[in-house]
Amino acid sequence: MKLKSHCTFFQTLSSIARKRKTGPQCRLWSSDRPTAPLGARILTDPKKVFEHNMWDHVQWSHQEKEDARKKAIENSCVQIPLEERDKYDKEAGKYWDEFYKTHQNKFFKDRNWLFFEFPELLSHRREGFGVEEGQCNVAVPASKNNETWKKMNTFPGSEATFRIFEVGCGAGNSVFPIVNALKDKGVFLYCCDFSPQAVELVKTHQNYSRVRCHAFVHDVCEEAATFPFPDESLDIILLVFVLSSIHPERMQGVVNRLTQLLKPGGTLLFRDYGRYDLSQLRFKRGRCLSENFYVRGDGTCVYFFTKDEVHNLFSNAGLNEIQNLEDRRLQVNRGRGVVMRRVWMQSKYHKPLAHSDP
Template sequence: MHKLQSFSVFSRLLPRLHCTGGRPSAPLGSRILTNADDIFKHNMWDHVQWTEEDKENARQKAKENSCIHIPLEEQGKFDTEACQYWDRFYKMHQEKFFKDRKWLFLEFPELLPSCAKSQTTNGNLGDQQVTRPQPIGSIIDTETRHQPHNRPKHRHTDTTNHQKESGHRAAPELNEAAKHTPAFPGQNASFRILEVGCGVGNSAFPIVNSIKETDSYLYCCDFSPSAIQLVKDHPDYHDSVCHAFVHDICEEMAPFPFPPQSLDVILAVFVLSSIHPERTQGIVNRLSTYLKHGGIFLFRDYGRYDFSQLRFKKGRCLSENFYTRGDGTCVYFYTKEEVHNLFSNAGLEEIQNLEDRRLQVNRGKKVAMHRVWMQSKYRKSYPFPPS
């Protein structure tokens, strides 16, 4: 943690946005720190510009904490036994560890079909009230683990109707294929969402409660059987609007309960970072085949030199910018370029790719932390021009 007196950025804090598309320079609800004396008036400040000194300090800390790698002969278990580590985590903490992501629809309004209205008309973002559905970029991240040191979490298709609404013509071969598709959960829905790595439902249930009066359906999966059981035991779970299932997205041949090109949205929030970076390209490639043309992939995860990366101790590094925590779960820290390559290599086109830099403040202890999160939206293009 950085004490106020040694935090060089305070003397030169200016509004600045690190993104490609999607947000205005000073969006509604953003909180910009322009006076260092105001630092402890709020818990979070938006669009923080790092000084060269801040950048260099971050590089040096990451270099120091990654100079000693876990021996190669010990690294394999963090990949092959990842399910056991996460299952143990959910058995221990149940549904009490993470908060529901009430910010979802502010940042990702694409999760809602055009006919849906969020149950939360007003989102309480820290100390400030904002009104949806504008994506405003002023959320407070809720992925911090509620335990000592606040350690964050890493890890049928009615194609015809959808394309009519979008102004696009369905390919004849897709219409023909749809006629022969076996029955599957949610097949009569006109809008389908998949959340990968759903955990205990901190995204799933805000979504369910917002789409249950619409012709929409949510699939959510996790490779932890304990997490999925907790989702199914939740009082808001109902198979008429949601299907939760155990699934390891690293397994190339593991089947999904829906056909290719049947999803309107795929959501991955603080999930891909928990997987070895050598696996993630294949995962995004496979997941993308389940998007309809015009469907969108929504992504939020950890950015390079986030505070949680810099606080790792020596001996926890698996490979460059990839670490394991004390409980065996892993986390990778992305750059904006890596995220772009990950999705564009899967054939998706960029809608938004931003580096979300915040200043998180503990007002009681008078400490401040640089937070860095990646937030991106990528679309699957149509293979033919609209009619």
């Protein structure tokens, strides 16, 4: 999107910069907005739009929202034929495996922002947390998932007092910032992906440590598949840009199964694509599978969420909301003079303590 485009927002910016007579149609900042989840860089002077690579909490005018809605309707009016849609769901693992074979670990940057966004990942460091080293603090609830592992004396990470599980680990762009930060004894990280190629990239990484991490191939959409740890054994589940790749009809089942893995008092951390993000509006006609659900040229799929949809998914699974933000930003390419509208969802949900947590 060029600065000279017909977007109402940028016409307004130019007008302010020239005349400084009227306020912008799109409010750039509001005092009632929550603290910026990735920072507090607020654009108050439109002339400075190219001074930074990202601006926080950019609010859209009614007209801009309407333009985005119309663009999404336009690019989804021609959908992929019904007889072709199933393959993108049934063969999702194949498409993602090809993705990682092609891109290896060069596509995404390490998510070093995780600890600023999700300080819960380090909550084991608070005073008094956990139990004595060497003790297993897992009760064994009766469940189908536990039938396999309970026959064994131990499981990977069984002696840990704090356990994190990343779903959809890809090439390890979250795994290794976490592994490198978790030097404490008693902390263990699990990570899975349904792409064997992705899991192999993680396992062969120079920083992979079996002492602190267990990577495994797993399809969270597969109801009969078991995990290498018991239910109610996890303190944190990290779900970052993965739920959007799953068919919308399968999402609730996935969230329900993940919720079973959390300890009472555990937390699920979520970040994913929001409705009318730039990447949604860029899709061409003929790439839409269903409403707000698209297939990319490489066969991988992506869904774009609203706050209400996110809330319903996790609350229907029995989790309580801690945070549920629609994170709207301006992403700037200063060299090309391009400004892009990004929309992400960021949420935190808590599994209540039995019979006591509100």
